[in-house]
Amino acid sequence: EAQTPQAVTGGFAPAPIITATSIKVNVSLPEAAKRAAATGADGVGLLRIEHLILGLGKTPGWFIRNKKEDEFINELYTGIKTVMDEFNGKPVWVRTLDAPTDEFRNMKGGEDEPDEHNPMLGWRGIRRDLQSRDQFRLQVEAFKKLWDAGYDNLGIMFPLVGHPDEFIAAKEMMREFGVDVDNRTLGIMIEIPSSAILVEDFIKAGINFASFGTNDLIQYTLAIDRNNQNVAEMYNPKHPAVLKLIKYAIERCRMGGVECSICGQAGSDPEMVKWLIETGITSVSANIDAVPKIRETAAKTELKMILDAARRN
Ligand code: PEP
Ligand code: MG
Numbered sequence: 001e002a003q004t005p006q007a008v009t010g011g012f013a014p015a016p017i018i019t020a021t022s023i024k025v026n027v028s029l030p031e032a033a034k035r036a037a038a039t040g041a042d043g044v045g046l047l048r049i050e051h052l053i054l055g056l057g058k059t060p061g062w063f064i065r066n067k068k069e070d071e072f073i074n075e076l077y078t079g080i081k082t083v084m085d086e087f088n089g090k091p092v093w094v095r096t097l098d099a100p101t102d103e104f105r106n107m108k109g110g111e112d113e114p115d116e117h118n119p120m121l122g123w124r125g126i127r128r129d130l131q132s133r134d135q136f137r138l139q140v141e142a143f144k145k146l147w148d149a150g151y152d153n154l155g156i157m158f159p160l161v162g163h164p165d166e167f168i169a170a171k172e173m174m175r176e177f178g179v180d181v182d183n184r185t186l187g188i189m190i191e192i193p194s195s196a197i198l199v200e201d202f203i204k205a206g207i208n209f210a211s212f213g214t215n216d217l218i219q220y221t222l223a224i225d226r227n228n229q230n231v232a233e234m235y236n237p238k239h240p241a242v243l244k245l246i247k248y249a250i251e252r253c254r255m256g257g258v259e260c261s262i263c264g265q266a267g268s269d270p271e272m273v274k275w276l277i278e279t280g281i282t283s284v285s286a287n288i289d290a291v292p293k294i295r296e297t298a299a300k301t302e303l304k305m306i307l308d309a310a311r312r313n
Contacts, residue, residue, distance in 0.1 A: 016040055019298040021277055024091075024285035026263055030082035036288050037086035040295075044083060044092040045211060045285020046157070046263035049139075050099040052079040054107075060097070060135040062109025069138055076142035080154075084146065089153050093187065093211070093263075096139055098159035100124045120225075125160025130169055140177045147184070155185035157211060162192040164205040171206070185209070189263070191216035196245040203256035210253055211285070214264030218242055237266040243275070250280045261285055270297040277301045 024045035025036045030052065036044070053060065056075055063072040084092050100119035104110050116122040129136035146154050158170055167188055175181045186206075190196050191213030199210065214237055219226040221242050224235045236242070253260035261283035266272045268290035274297055276284065286294040 017295050017299045019295060020302055021281070021298040022261075022283040023291060023295045023298055024261070024263075024283060025291050026267075026285050026287055027083055030079045032288060033083040033086040036083075039288060039291035041090075041291050042283075043087060043090035043153075044094075045261050045267075045283060047080065047083055047092060047094045048098070049076065049080070049094060050097055050103075052076065053097060054099055054103060057107050059104045059107060059109030059113060060132070060138060061112050062107075063138070064134050065109070069141075072138050073141045073145070076139065077145045080142065080146060081149075081151070084151050084154065087153070091153050091155055091185070092151075093155040093157045093185075093209070094143070095157045095159050095189070096126065096129055097135070098125045120219075126158045126166050126170055127160065129158075130166060130173070133173065136170075136173060137177055140174055140179060144177070144179060147179075155187060155209070157187050157189055157209075159189045159213065160191060160216070161188045161202075162194045164198060164201040167202060167207060168205050187211065187259075189213040189216075190249055191220070191264070193217070193221050193245055196249040199249045199252045200256065203252065203258050207258060209259040209261060209283075210249065211261040211263045211283075212246060212249070212266075214242070214246075214262060214266040217245070217264065218266075221245060237269065237272060246276070247279050250276070254280050254282075259283055268294065270294065273297050274301045278305065 022042040024043045025039055025041035026046040027033060027036045027044050028048045028051045063069055080094055101113045101116050101123050102119045104113045114123055143154060143156060158167060161167055171181050171186060185208045187209035188195060188202060188207050190210050215226055218235060218237055222239055224231045226235060250260050260281050262276060262281060263285040267284045268286040270293055273284055273294055277298060278301060284294055
Protein backbone atom coordinates (compact mmCIF):
# COMPACT_ATOMS: atom_id res chain seq x y z
CA GLU A 1 0.00 0.00 0.00
CA ALA A 2 1.34 3.40 -0.97
CA GLN A 3 2.17 5.59 1.98
CA THR A 4 1.13 9.20 2.14
CA PRO A 5 3.79 11.81 3.00
CA GLN A 6 1.99 12.31 6.32
CA ALA A 7 2.37 8.63 7.19
CA VAL A 8 6.05 8.74 6.38
CA THR A 9 6.86 11.91 8.29
CA GLY A 10 4.36 11.50 11.12
CA GLY A 11 2.63 14.68 9.99
CA PHE A 12 3.19 17.30 7.37
CA ALA A 13 6.83 17.99 6.69
CA PRO A 14 7.49 21.73 6.94
CA ALA A 15 7.82 23.30 3.52
CA PRO A 16 11.31 24.65 2.90
CA ILE A 17 11.39 28.43 2.85
CA ILE A 18 12.33 29.76 -0.57
CA THR A 19 14.03 33.14 -0.77
CA ALA A 20 15.18 35.22 -3.72
CA THR A 21 18.28 36.08 -1.70
CA SER A 22 20.71 33.23 -1.81
CA ILE A 23 21.36 32.06 1.76
CA LYS A 24 24.71 30.35 2.01
CA VAL A 25 26.83 29.01 4.82
CA ASN A 26 30.39 29.55 6.07
CA VAL A 27 32.54 26.45 6.52
CA SER A 28 35.94 26.27 8.19
CA LEU A 29 36.59 22.54 8.47
CA PRO A 30 35.62 19.58 6.25
CA GLU A 31 34.26 17.86 9.39
CA ALA A 32 31.50 20.47 9.51
CA ALA A 33 30.44 19.96 5.88
CA LYS A 34 27.54 17.58 6.56
CA ARG A 35 26.07 19.78 9.27
CA ALA A 36 26.49 22.83 7.02
CA ALA A 37 24.73 21.15 4.09
CA ALA A 38 21.90 19.91 6.33
CA THR A 39 20.87 23.56 6.87
CA GLY A 40 19.62 23.56 3.27
CA ALA A 41 21.96 26.46 2.46
CA ASP A 42 22.20 27.49 -1.19
CA GLY A 43 25.94 26.95 -1.22
CA VAL A 44 29.10 27.87 0.65
CA GLY A 45 29.81 31.61 0.65
CA LEU A 46 33.13 31.17 2.43
CA LEU A 47 35.24 28.05 2.77
CA ARG A 48 38.23 29.00 4.89
CA ILE A 49 41.18 26.79 3.94
CA GLU A 50 43.66 28.12 6.50
CA HIS A 51 42.35 25.78 9.21
CA LEU A 52 42.93 22.86 6.90
CA ILE A 53 46.43 24.09 6.10
CA LEU A 54 47.37 25.10 9.67
CA GLY A 55 46.13 21.66 10.76
CA LEU A 56 48.92 20.06 8.72
CA GLY A 57 51.39 21.52 11.24
CA LYS A 58 53.82 22.66 8.54
CA THR A 59 54.06 25.83 6.52
CA PRO A 60 53.47 25.78 2.74
CA GLY A 61 57.16 26.72 2.41
CA TRP A 62 58.11 23.54 4.30
CA PHE A 63 56.24 21.35 1.80
CA ILE A 64 57.94 23.13 -1.09
CA ARG A 65 61.46 22.93 0.40
CA ASN A 66 61.05 19.26 1.32
CA LYS A 67 59.71 18.29 -2.10
CA LYS A 68 56.38 17.23 -0.67
CA GLU A 69 54.23 19.41 -2.89
CA ASP A 70 51.93 16.54 -3.87
CA GLU A 71 51.13 15.86 -0.23
CA PHE A 72 50.07 19.49 0.28
CA ILE A 73 48.01 19.55 -2.93
CA ASN A 74 46.26 16.28 -2.07
CA GLU A 75 45.41 17.37 1.48
CA LEU A 76 43.90 20.57 0.15
CA TYR A 77 42.10 18.82 -2.71
CA THR A 78 40.62 16.17 -0.42
CA GLY A 79 39.50 18.69 2.21
CA ILE A 80 37.74 20.92 -0.31
CA LYS A 81 36.25 17.93 -2.13
CA THR A 82 34.74 16.64 1.12
CA VAL A 83 32.86 19.91 1.44
CA MET A 84 31.88 20.11 -2.22
CA ASP A 85 30.52 16.57 -2.21
CA GLU A 86 27.94 17.64 0.37
CA PHE A 87 26.71 20.54 -1.74
CA ASN A 88 25.70 18.77 -4.95
CA GLY A 89 26.65 21.37 -7.52
CA LYS A 90 25.62 24.41 -5.47
CA PRO A 91 28.21 27.23 -5.58
CA VAL A 92 31.15 26.80 -3.23
CA TRP A 93 33.47 29.78 -2.86
CA VAL A 94 36.85 28.73 -1.59
CA ARG A 95 38.98 31.46 -0.13
CA THR A 96 42.69 31.30 -0.84
CA LEU A 97 45.02 31.05 2.14
CA ASP A 98 44.50 33.83 4.66
CA ALA A 99 46.53 33.10 7.78
CA PRO A 100 48.69 35.77 9.43
CA THR A 101 52.38 34.87 9.73
CA ASP A 102 52.28 34.56 13.56
CA GLU A 103 49.99 31.52 13.19
CA PHE A 104 52.66 29.77 11.13
CA ARG A 105 55.66 30.63 13.25
CA ASN A 106 55.38 27.83 15.81
CA MET A 107 55.15 25.00 13.28
CA LYS A 108 57.59 23.16 11.03
CA GLY A 109 59.01 25.69 8.59
CA GLY A 110 57.87 28.51 10.88
CA GLU A 111 61.44 29.71 11.40
CA ASP A 112 61.34 31.03 7.84
CA GLU A 113 58.19 33.06 8.39
CA PRO A 114 58.79 36.79 8.85
CA ASP A 115 58.54 38.06 12.42
CA GLU A 116 56.06 40.88 11.96
CA HIS A 117 55.19 43.64 14.36
CA ASN A 118 51.58 43.65 13.16
CA PRO A 119 50.73 40.46 11.26
CA MET A 120 47.11 41.47 10.62
CA LEU A 121 48.42 44.36 8.51
CA GLY A 122 51.26 42.35 7.10
CA TRP A 123 52.09 39.42 4.88
CA ARG A 124 48.72 37.71 4.58
CA GLY A 125 45.93 37.10 2.09
CA ILE A 126 46.48 37.84 -1.56
CA ARG A 127 49.67 39.80 -0.77
CA ARG A 128 51.40 36.67 0.40
CA ASP A 129 50.27 34.63 -2.60
CA LEU A 130 51.37 37.26 -5.10
CA GLN A 131 54.86 37.35 -3.59
CA SER A 132 55.08 33.64 -2.93
CA ARG A 133 54.42 32.23 -6.35
CA ASP A 134 55.05 28.60 -5.39
CA GLN A 135 52.70 28.73 -2.45
CA PHE A 136 49.97 30.14 -4.68
CA ARG A 137 50.70 27.54 -7.35
CA LEU A 138 50.16 24.68 -4.89
CA GLN A 139 46.73 26.01 -4.01
CA VAL A 140 45.84 26.48 -7.66
CA GLU A 141 46.96 22.91 -8.41
CA ALA A 142 44.39 21.69 -5.88
CA PHE A 143 41.69 23.88 -7.46
CA LYS A 144 42.62 22.63 -10.93
CA LYS A 145 42.22 19.02 -9.79
CA LEU A 146 38.70 19.85 -8.65
CA TRP A 147 37.81 21.63 -11.88
CA ASP A 148 39.29 18.76 -13.89
CA ALA A 149 37.12 16.35 -11.88
CA GLY A 150 34.03 18.30 -12.97
CA TYR A 151 33.45 20.53 -9.95
CA ASP A 152 32.50 23.54 -12.07
CA ASN A 153 30.66 25.04 -9.11
CA LEU A 154 34.00 25.82 -7.44
CA GLY A 155 34.63 29.55 -7.21
CA ILE A 156 37.76 31.19 -5.86
CA MET A 157 37.69 34.18 -3.54
CA PHE A 158 40.74 36.33 -2.79
CA PRO A 159 41.13 37.80 0.70
CA LEU A 160 42.59 41.12 1.76
CA VAL A 161 42.54 42.65 -1.69
CA GLY A 162 43.07 46.39 -1.66
CA HIS A 163 43.72 47.30 -5.31
CA PRO A 164 42.32 45.95 -8.61
CA ASP A 165 45.89 45.33 -9.83
CA GLU A 166 46.21 42.62 -7.19
CA PHE A 167 43.16 40.83 -8.57
CA ILE A 168 44.47 41.24 -12.13
CA ALA A 169 47.89 39.88 -11.10
CA ALA A 170 46.37 36.88 -9.29
CA LYS A 171 44.21 36.10 -12.30
CA GLU A 172 47.21 36.35 -14.60
CA MET A 173 49.20 34.00 -12.38
CA MET A 174 46.34 31.52 -12.45
CA ARG A 175 46.33 31.73 -16.23
CA GLU A 176 50.06 30.96 -16.22
CA PHE A 177 49.35 27.96 -13.99
CA GLY A 178 46.99 26.64 -16.68
CA VAL A 179 43.59 27.81 -15.47
CA ASP A 180 41.01 28.87 -18.05
CA VAL A 181 40.39 32.00 -15.97
CA ASP A 182 37.81 33.53 -18.32
CA ASN A 183 35.51 30.59 -17.71
CA ARG A 184 35.98 30.25 -13.96
CA THR A 185 34.27 32.08 -11.12
CA LEU A 186 36.72 34.43 -9.43
CA GLY A 187 35.89 37.07 -6.87
CA ILE A 188 37.20 39.18 -4.05
CA MET A 189 36.48 39.86 -0.44
CA ILE A 190 35.73 43.46 0.35
CA GLU A 191 37.46 43.79 3.68
CA ILE A 192 39.79 46.74 3.16
CA PRO A 193 38.01 50.10 2.73
CA SER A 194 40.00 50.73 -0.46
CA SER A 195 38.33 47.79 -2.18
CA ALA A 196 34.86 49.13 -1.33
CA ILE A 197 35.82 52.56 -2.63
CA LEU A 198 37.29 51.09 -5.83
CA VAL A 199 34.61 48.47 -6.39
CA GLU A 200 33.80 49.79 -9.88
CA ASP A 201 37.43 49.29 -10.91
CA PHE A 202 37.27 45.74 -9.60
CA ILE A 203 34.17 45.18 -11.72
CA LYS A 204 36.04 46.53 -14.75
CA ALA A 205 38.90 44.16 -13.86
CA GLY A 206 36.48 41.26 -14.27
CA ILE A 207 35.46 40.05 -10.81
CA ASN A 208 32.49 37.68 -10.90
CA PHE A 209 31.47 38.42 -7.33
CA ALA A 210 32.38 40.41 -4.24
CA SER A 211 31.78 39.41 -0.64
CA PHE A 212 32.01 41.65 2.42
CA GLY A 213 34.44 40.43 5.03
CA THR A 214 32.97 42.67 7.67
CA ASN A 215 35.14 41.30 10.48
CA ASP A 216 38.13 42.96 8.86
CA LEU A 217 36.24 45.76 7.08
CA ILE A 218 35.07 47.07 10.45
CA GLN A 219 38.53 46.89 11.99
CA TYR A 220 40.21 48.64 9.08
CA THR A 221 37.53 51.30 8.64
CA LEU A 222 37.40 52.19 12.33
CA ALA A 223 41.02 51.40 13.31
CA ILE A 224 39.78 49.03 15.99
CA ASP A 225 41.65 45.77 16.53
CA ARG A 226 39.00 43.04 16.25
CA ASN A 227 40.80 41.02 18.94
CA ASN A 228 41.46 43.77 21.49
CA GLN A 229 39.14 43.71 24.49
CA ASN A 230 40.05 47.30 25.46
CA VAL A 231 38.27 48.65 22.39
CA ALA A 232 35.74 45.86 21.89
CA GLU A 233 32.84 48.15 22.77
CA MET A 234 33.77 50.49 19.93
CA TYR A 235 33.79 47.65 17.40
CA ASN A 236 30.48 48.57 15.83
CA PRO A 237 29.26 46.75 12.68
CA LYS A 238 26.54 49.38 12.30
CA HIS A 239 28.90 52.37 12.44
CA PRO A 240 27.63 54.83 9.78
CA ALA A 241 30.97 54.79 7.96
CA VAL A 242 30.86 50.99 7.66
CA LEU A 243 27.27 51.04 6.43
CA LYS A 244 28.08 53.80 3.94
CA LEU A 245 30.94 51.79 2.45
CA ILE A 246 28.80 48.67 2.23
CA LYS A 247 25.88 50.52 0.64
CA TYR A 248 28.20 52.16 -1.87
CA ALA A 249 29.64 48.79 -2.92
CA ILE A 250 26.27 46.97 -3.04
CA GLU A 251 24.79 49.63 -5.33
CA ARG A 252 27.76 49.55 -7.68
CA CYS A 253 27.78 45.76 -7.82
CA ARG A 254 24.11 45.87 -8.70
CA MET A 255 24.71 48.41 -11.49
CA GLY A 256 27.62 46.33 -12.75
CA GLY A 257 25.66 43.06 -12.66
CA VAL A 258 28.07 41.47 -10.19
CA GLU A 259 26.85 39.20 -7.42
CA CYS A 260 27.31 40.81 -4.02
CA SER A 261 27.46 38.80 -0.81
CA ILE A 262 28.63 38.94 2.78
CA CYS A 263 30.59 36.34 4.71
CA GLY A 264 31.65 38.26 7.82
CA GLN A 265 29.97 37.79 11.18
CA ALA A 266 27.48 40.59 10.40
CA GLY A 267 25.87 38.19 7.92
CA SER A 268 24.66 36.12 10.86
CA ASP A 269 22.93 39.10 12.51
CA PRO A 270 19.24 39.27 11.48
CA GLU A 271 18.97 43.04 11.93
CA MET A 272 22.00 43.62 9.73
CA VAL A 273 20.77 41.13 7.12
CA LYS A 274 17.41 42.90 6.93
CA TRP A 275 19.24 46.14 6.16
CA LEU A 276 21.57 44.44 3.65
CA ILE A 277 18.68 42.95 1.69
CA GLU A 278 16.81 46.25 1.70
CA THR A 279 20.00 47.84 0.39
CA GLY A 280 20.21 45.35 -2.48
CA ILE A 281 22.52 42.52 -1.48
CA THR A 282 21.74 39.32 -3.38
CA SER A 283 23.51 36.73 -1.24
CA VAL A 284 24.29 36.21 2.45
CA SER A 285 26.61 33.62 3.94
CA ALA A 286 26.01 32.88 7.61
CA ASN A 287 27.44 30.65 10.33
CA ILE A 288 25.99 27.14 10.34
CA ASP A 289 23.82 27.72 13.41
CA ALA A 290 22.49 31.03 12.09
CA VAL A 291 21.32 29.79 8.67
CA PRO A 292 17.66 28.99 9.62
CA LYS A 293 17.16 32.35 11.32
CA ILE A 294 18.82 34.23 8.46
CA ARG A 295 16.67 32.38 5.91
CA GLU A 296 13.57 33.37 7.86
CA THR A 297 14.80 36.99 8.11
CA ALA A 298 15.39 37.07 4.35
CA ALA A 299 11.90 35.71 3.61
CA LYS A 300 10.21 38.27 5.86
CA THR A 301 12.30 41.13 4.49
CA GLU A 302 11.62 40.18 0.89
CA LEU A 303 7.88 39.86 1.51
CA LYS A 304 7.79 43.26 3.17
CA MET A 305 9.72 44.80 0.26
CA ILE A 306 7.30 43.31 -2.27
CA LEU A 307 4.25 44.54 -0.35
CA ASP A 308 5.76 47.98 0.18
CA ALA A 309 6.50 48.24 -3.54
CA ALA A 310 3.01 47.05 -4.52
CA ARG A 311 1.33 49.47 -2.14
CA ARG A 312 3.33 52.38 -3.49
CA ASN A 313 1.68 51.87 -6.91
C1 PEP B 1 36.06 38.78 7.54
O1 PEP B 1 37.08 39.46 7.67
O2 PEP B 1 34.90 39.23 7.73
C2 PEP B 1 36.16 37.36 7.17
C3 PEP B 1 35.09 36.66 6.85
O3 PEP B 1 37.40 36.81 7.19
P1 PEP B 1 38.16 36.36 8.52
O4 PEP B 1 37.17 36.49 9.65
O5 PEP B 1 38.59 34.97 8.28
O6 PEP B 1 39.26 37.35 8.57
MG1 MG C 1 38.96 38.69 6.92
